[in-house]
Amino acid sequence: MNLTFPATFDNFYDNRDASLNSVACSNGPAGLVNRFPKLGNLPGFPYIGGAFAVSSWSSPNCGTCWSLTYPQTGVTINYLAIDTSGVGFNMAQGAMDKLTNGQTRSLGKINVIAKQVPAASCGI
Template structure:
């Protein structure tokens, strides 16, 4: 039983660092209104906290989108800054990503952002493995 508990704890610890990043064209529109995402208004919303109105107002645009840490509207995790790291045959690439919406179990960004990470292969790969680390909000210009 102790071995099972130890193995389970190790599995949870290691999965905390690996995540998936997919894409949705909704996040590609710089003039897209923040009123349509979970982090719109409310005490924790990006409109309220920073005065942002559109996706393009966010300093990390196009690296914005949904995150698994945001369960819904007005989450205290709205605006969390992540370093998302992707490694492939061309090397290791890290972006700073601002969480603006609920992402379900994964991270979701625009196709253009995923293209920048995958050398134009977003449509072909669909979803990539990334390592996600919460970093200081100043890394995202907030």
């Protein structure tokens, strides 16, 4: 089922040298840090960030993959959920730039059509 969600950006997720210990999906049963110590080690970087589905530390939804489409451009990316977001998605600027054809700064917030897809689609 495709649903529409708000999407914002945070440049923290663009820092390839940032430790995964800084996000909700760091350690614990659903943690990713042992396989991917830095954000830049994640498959699909910089198409990463927070997602509404990750409700807390070590959520079972850590590492879920989402197909996100920005209807205004028709661009779709596969996005890896590694952190909490509250409502919608909070992504790397690089991810939003891809969706918006480089218009992240001028738009700030967009609405995307989201559908969960197999984790393998994000390289997990």
